[in-house]
Amino acid sequence: MRFRDGQWLVAEGVRTEYAEEVYRVSPMPSGKGVNLLCPTRKIRSRGDTLNLSTLSIDIEAVFDGVISVETTHWQGAARRGPDFDIFPAGRPDVEAKISKDETGTTVSAGGLSATVSGKPHEFDIAFHPTGSKKPLTTLLNRSVGFAYTPAPSTPMQLADMRQFKHYIFTQTTLSVGESVHGLGERFGPFNKVGQTVDLWNADGGTSSDQAYKNISFWMSSRGYGVFIDTPERVQLEIGSERCCRVQASVEGQRLRWFIIYGPSPRDVLRRYSILTGAPGSVPSWSFGLWLSTSFTTSYDEETVNSFLSGMRARDIPVEVFHFDCFWLKAFQWCDFEFDRDMFPDPKGQITRLKADGIVKKVCVWTNPYLGQASPVFAEAAAKGYLLKRKNGDIFQWDLWQTGMGIVDFTNPEACAWFVSCLERLFDTGVDCIKTDFGERIPSEDVQWFDPAVDPKRMHNYYAFIYNKLVYETLQKRYGANEAVLFARSATAGTQRFPLTWGGDCESTPEAMAESLRGGLSLGLSGFAFWSVDIGGFEGYPPPWIYKRWVAFGLLCSHSRLHGSNSYRVPWTVDDNDESDEGCSATLRKWTHLKARLMPYLFSQAQDCVKNGLPLSLRAMCIEFPDDPTSWTLDRQFMLGDSLLVAPVFDEDGTVQFYLPKGNWTNFFTGEVKSGPGWFTETHNFGSLPLYVRPNTILVLGKEGETRTVYDYTCDVDVRTYFAGEGAKAVLVDSEGRRVGVLEVRDGEVVGKDVLRGNSSITVVRS
Incomplete structure (x- = not known):
């Protein structure tokens, strides 16, 4: 969000106030940091301390190489949840060091330090490697503040805050030539400098500035990263309001972020994974080819059998068969019941497929929305399992499914019921779950079962609790390292519940490039495993697009053939061209190559889980950070440490x-x-x-x-x-x-x- 009109003017309808100096530096009760009292005008006399705002800034050593910065205007504002699950594997110890000399006060956390200038009437906080004075980034004059919209004409108006929005913002400096990357699965330019980025999960496809997976973490080419510790909407101006600064703003009274030192991107990602969680392990079978029915296509048991038989006849092994939406009866999504008109004996069918060896595993499509025509809607509504409006009505709309409700995962009984639905699927022979949707979660006129949560914070966070519940249910049934999701929505920490895919893309080379950029950005956001709809989701891919996408898709960590209103089995794309350059031969070659790569891929996967690295797509800058060109490359990637793919x-x-x-x-x-x-x-x-x-x-x-x-x-x-x-x-x-x-x-x-x-x-x- 922009608060200024150019460099000199405040934006229309906005009032801003800034931390103008550091008036007092005090030790924090933890003994690991300092608190800064920062008035919004320079204090030159005692009278200057009256009738003005102050900002409180806590700078604290977190663990080696990581320092937190929390800015607060009004301390009495309620702290409503949910909050990110920080340090899920335990918090490392830190030897915090606080020192003071003529230049100022320094807080050190191992290899990273923050120095607060000691000059009178100055606001200057530099973040730098311990022992070096060269800053990674800084908070300079008028870089920390708050804003009101609309602009109050007198402080007396703020007695009733219901008429005003209050924002906290910080602006870290961008150095000459510095680039910024990550922030989730973003499909626009790889370098985010010059962009406005809104971290708000949305179902916008791959050809927009919206994202299914908004991750409040970004990485700098100067050897550090920043994790913004809130699931609410974060708005960033990355060299776009002030060309030399990255501004992060949230609506509220406080904003906390962590600065994470490398110096290498590998180090930054490893430390980020300590903060928000390491990627979960995935089983070796999940690396094989996944074949989907596609989205709105018509299919039944005979169709499924014909697809798998056709793939076998062409020597194209299918590891996982995926039943997309219409395994369910129309208007009854998602009631967890096979449409018996199309699949009269689902358990028997799955048993026969596996016994025949034609496929190893089965996946089905689900989502957390219940159409009101489904029998489970009435059950969930009666038992209070669905999200409600403030007047007590169930929150419904006709976006996606007619009259659909949304499962309220803040209700423990709703979670247990949802788990029981999943377990019935497992009893049928289902091995893994595609957890679709979870982005369009309302934030207005909403009452969650847990009254302590903030609906605006729940919007992005819903992806975390939704995928966590399904993933842990799979783990309980099949084992800790055998659980696999195919998820679309995500937020910080969701990397713990692999894996994700890139969402709805068109069947064009431009969309393939968009998807690649999205995968690169997500990999720089702590996600190890990623896939894409091979051939593109929307439309009918011409054979050449399909074949180029097959080569790309089989060199991603995970590989799935999936479309919208057309099938993705190869013989339907090119009228069964049986030549060596046909779709079937191309898919066969790349599927076989991936099988041969498995000793390398699965070994690399273990390292990715340990260190929070992407297996594929891995941005070139992770492996070659000292090569300036590597920070610009968005049409190629590394597959693990040793293979380059273009x-x-x-x-x-x-x-x-x-x-x-x-x-x-x-x-x-x-x-x-x-x-x-x-x-x-x-x-x-x-x-x-x-x-x-x-x-x-x-x-x-x-x-x-x-x-x-x-x-x-x-x-x-x-x-x-x-x-x-x-x-x-x-x-x-x-x-x-x-x-x-x-x-x-x-x-x-x-x-x-x-x-x-x-x-x-x-x-x-x-």
Whole structure:
């Protein structure tokens, strides 16, 4: 939100007040920080202390490399929930250090410090690496304040605050050349400088500035990140109100954020994952191909069987079959009951599919909305399980499902009932759940079961409690590391409940690029696992788009064929072209390649869970932060530490991509290109720029491997690429347990004793 009209004027209808100086610095009761008393005018006489506002700023050491900053205007404002679940795995200890000298007061948390200037009548707080005076960012003059809308003409009007909105804002400085990234799954420009960003979950598709997954965390190219600790609407002006500042504002009386020091993006993400939670583990089978019925298509048991039989006949393994919306009866979404007209024996059907080996797992589509035509609506309404209006009516509207209600997950009995509905599905043979929707949660005229929650804070937070409930129900049924969601909505912390997909995109190359940018931004927001609707969701993809998207989608951490009103089985896209360049052959090749990559992918996945890293899509700047070009790249990504992927967006197969410093090897041809530099190639549908990073030991399944789950140490193909002393590859089994390490010592690969069968080691490049 913009509070000014240019640099000199206040915006029409707005009154702003700023912290003009630090009048007093006091120790906090915790002993780990300081409190700053900051009046909104400079105090030059005792009379200046009267009839003015003050801001209170708490600066506190949180843990090594992390400092919190909380700004408050009126301390007596109620603290209503919900709040983010901070430190879910426990809070680390911190050795806070507070020192004072002639320059000011410094609070240190290990490698990060905040120094409050000691000059009289000055407001200046610098955040810098401990031991260095070079700031990462600062809070300077007129950078912390509050605003009223409309602008009161006299303080007496504020006796009745019902007529006014009150905002708190802070503005951290942007340095020359600094870029800002993350903030959830955002589909616009990768670098957010120059943008206004509204962190408010919305169902807006991928071709808009709205986002399904708004994450109040951003990363700077200068080696730090900022996590804004509130689930309510946060409005950011990122070099867009003042070109040299990032402004965060919330409606209310207080605003807290954490500054997280790296210095590398990896360090920032690891520390962020300590704050909000590490990504959950995913089972190895989830990396295989997921096939969906699509959204509004008509299908029944025979259709499902024909899809899976067709895929088997074309040697395209399907790991998970997904029943989208119309497994339910029309107008009865979501009542958790198969439409018996189309699926007379769902349990028997699922049992037969699995027994035949045609598919391993089954997923169904759900959401937290109940159409009033469904029998469960009446049950949930009678028992008080649905969100209500302030007058006691159930909150209903005809947006999406006719007369739909919204499950109130602040009601423990509603949660238990929802869990019982899920358990009936599990009894039918369902293994995983697509948790769709959860974005359009009303914030006005709403009364939650829990009267302590703020409806505006619940809007974004609903995605957390919704996905958490389903994920933990899956864990209870199938095991801690066997739970898998396919979620669309998210907020900070939802990375703990994998996985997510990118939402509704068109079947165009532009939408594929939008989706890629969204995945990159979400990866820089602490999410390890991500997928996309291969082929695009809306429309009818031409064969060339479908095939280019297949190559991109099978090199994401998770891969799902899904559309809206048209099927995504390959033979329906190109009239069953059986050539080597047809859709079926293309899908077969990339599905088989992903199966071969599983020893590498699943090992990398364990590291991602441990350190809060994205597996794919991983922005280039995470691996190459010292290369300025890496912070600009939004049409390519890293798949784990060692594989670079550049999807193709042109019909003729032309693609331009960037290689950082070093000798990079083409995975398919063995050709070596030396970076740094830009390169242009032309690819058929069976390839794209897939380059192996120098100093890599790459472990692959055997030639011809088509399974996702197998012994990742038996009959494997180990390749070394310019692997020098100390190069390593961690070996895991299909449960993710570490079973060994391959390492180059004195020019030889050691640790080979853990390899079994006909495993081989090949020096591809030395």
